[in-house]
Amino acid sequence: TQSHTPTTMMLQSPNLTLGAFLLSWFAFSLVFGSTNAFTQRYSFVLPRGGAQQPISRTYAATASIADVPTAPIAGMKPGTSGLRKKVEVWQALDDANKNYVENFIQSLLDTAKAANGGEMLHTIIVAGDGRYFNNEAIQIICRVLAGNGVKNIWIPQNGIMSTPAVSAMIRRREGGQAQGGIVLTASHNPGGPGEDFGIKYNEGLGQPAGEEFTDAIYERSLVIESFKTVEGSPDIDLSASVGSTFELTDESKATIIDPFDCYIDSLKECFDFALLKDFASKSGFSLLYDGMHGAGGPFARKVFLEELELPETSLLRCDTKPDFGGGHPDPNLTYAADLVKKMGLNSDGSADTSVEDPSALPTLGAANDGDGDRNLIAGAGCFVTPSDSLAMICDNWESIPHFAKAGGPKGVARSMPSSAALDVVAEARDIPFFSTPTGWKFFGNLMSSKELFDKTDYTPFLCGEESFGTGSDHIREKDGLWAVLAWMSILQKANEGTAEGDPLVGVKDVVTRHWTKYGRHFYCRYDYEAVESDAANKVMDLIRDSFVLGDCSDVPVDDSGIRLVEAEEFGYTDPVDGSQASNQGLILKFEYPNGDPARVVFRLSGTGSAGATIRMYLERFEKDPEKHGESAPVALKSLADRSILLVKMEEFTGRDAPTVIT
Secondary structure, three states, rough: EEEEEEEEEEEEEEOOOHHHHHHHHHHHHHHHHHOOOEEEEEEOOOOOOOOOOOOOEEEEEEEEEEEEEEOOOOOOOOOOOEEEEEEHHHOOOOOOOOOHHHHHHHHHHHHHHHHOOOOOOEEEEEOOOOOOOOOHHHHHHHHHHHHHOOEEEEEEHEEEEEHHHHHHHHHHHOOOOOOOEEEOEEEEEEOOOEEEEEEEOOOOOOOOOOOHHHHHHHHHHOOOOOEEEEEEOOOOOOOOOOOOOOOOOOOEEEEOOOOOHHHHHEEEEEEEEHHHHHHHHOOOOOEEEEOOOOHHHHHHHHHHHHOOOHHHHHOOOOOOOHHHHHHOOOOOOOOOOHHHHEEEEEEOOOOOOOOOOHHHHOOEEEEOOOOEEEEEEEOOOOEHHHHHHHHHHOOOOOHHHHHHHOOOOOEEEEOOOOOOOHHHHHHHHOOOOOEEEEHHHHHHHOOOHHHHHHHHHOOEEEEEOOEEEEEEEOOOOOHHHHHHHHHHHHHHHHHHOOOOOOOOOHHHHHHHHHOOOOOOEEEEEEEEEOOOOOHHHHHHHHHHHHHHOOOHHHOOOOOOEEEEEEEEEEEEEOOOOEEEEOOOOEEEEEEEOOEEEEEEEEEEEEOOOOOOEEEEEEEOOOOOOHHOOOOOOHHHHHHHHHHHHHOOHHHOOOOOOOOOOO
């Protein structure tokens, strides 16, 4: 049985003039006059003097709110960035997953209502990265939101918006009226039939939902008995003009909004667009940006072409596609292969010595992932690791107005698996530093320490992860375009004294000078993807039992001379709210024969949709500038071989090599 409450669905458009109204009314009456599918209503105002005003056009259709019985579906436990599954699971192609989207959204809304003192949220954004099933899911979600009494539902035109833009919209539109955002994305995972789909939730300050919230969603999903939805209503026209309003019920409406304005405004508050535009016009500067057919592409077009007036040739794969053009929208050396080659790089990040004219290469290369929050940074013949990029942005904060006008960052943070390159800069520049578990939500508390908890103000704030994520407190998400503009700003500042016609100071120059000053943290990551869960757990259990809980002094030294000296499991106590996070990664600490320190971190990733991904993070510090030119995979090969044997990776997983090295 289902309980129904009659309601109506209406569309309002502000752009119909009187003449168009009369023509539309005549045509509409001919076509629809004998049906009951729609009731069309118009209103217009003729003020004194007879000037014609916009017409309000309304379509109304009979619909009903239904309370639909359902049953719990196992496995709805969000990971570090939402719930990700194969798209066929979300599509409910088999009875076991019937009402999958509805169940998850109802569980989310129940959780949000409880966290809001028992009051249903009044304004929620619904947006996605444009991947396969994006538009269908938006329709389902909006009906569930309306069925639950959410008054205002904001949808970007065409349903596509980058994750950073959603965060900006939550914080800025109508004075921060939105209380949350539902983001349809599986981030850097592939899209299309047989590939991945995901849903994540951002809370009222634009930050990813914390563990307490996501755990509550999961607990609610285990006991759900019904969901509310609107039945009998037409689909929302996602391509409608900005400002179009769909009244889903007497109390709930969906509004089509501009996806760009709030986000672009937030970037303009961080950077000097006039200076960047002038720098971009220099004869020696060129940019190559790879949108990877993700949601970041249209935003890159808006920023680089419309605002900075760079040429169309600056953009690569910036049209959104549901399957990301058949590619993997992960901005790393493997999946951004075209960009890497065009930047004069080999697949391991080293310079391609066969390039005949390095001066013809782009000055700055960059890529964003599926939902536009991750970034890859490269220069001509120079790949910048995400950990190094974060440290170099920190050391060059004077180049970035957001930091410069405040006298520098008041706090910086990195995820624990990221390299210690940021640590040494923060210490040298006397900036408060934090090492957190993986997941942007852990940075959110630090950024909002004053705003949310009335504690120490760490803003302006800089943070990042080794997984190609960098950002600031202008929003509460990592931001791929922000990182690219930060590097443009660094280059602009570095070239203030460069005469017209002289070679520009490039990315490689900035990187080399930094290593000379601070030393180089050789760093790379081995990913073993889609490993059987039991096999992955065996690897982690061996590390924990034999090394963390065991005695590392008993481990013999092999021919490499690399000695295991210590092992630990990372845990975190949040300095802002006191919450604790345990089991956040296993760390093996080594020492080279010359005394140089090194470490290897092991984590099981929470971002995949099937099986488990074992991530192995390798880091080695090198002070000698004569050795800084070696490629990271080569410099870390002996450390990797030593670690793989110690944890019996091949024996447990059957893998003789990682899926990806970045």
